[in-house]
Amino acid sequence: MTAIKESSTRNFNKQASATYCPVTYVMNKIGGHWKPIILYHLSNGPKRYSELKRAIPEITEKMLIQHLKQLQEDELVLRTAEPVIPPFVTYSLTPSGAGLQPVLNAMATWGLDDMKRR
Helix, strand or coil: CCCCCCCHHHHHHHHHHHHHHHHHHHHHHHHHHHHHHHHHHHCCCEEHHHHHHHHHHCCHHHHHHHHHHHHHCCCCEEEEEECCCEEEEEEEHHHHHHCHHHHHHHHHHHHHHHHHCC
16 A cells, blocks of 8 residues: 655645544544544543453454554543553543543444434
């Protein structure tokens, strides 16, 4: 797959859209299949990597690691490493990530309602 140049028209339009459209801004932060699911599981409290992997067995290790890093970069998830051996790392929601809880809960409620109608 070819890389997209930082200065491409596509990237410029994407950045401009995120500046003016709040939905685009949110989708840039939590878009994709796995990020909302990870955030939803973290809404119940801090979790270790292995707990997240067990809660979302369909996700590959690569995708879980990648998305946790992206969520950290977007300041939605906090990674806390304890200086012990073996390493003890937990992931939790930042205040910004916790602010998404009503949105994720609304998505879950809608999903349950829609599944019942089918």
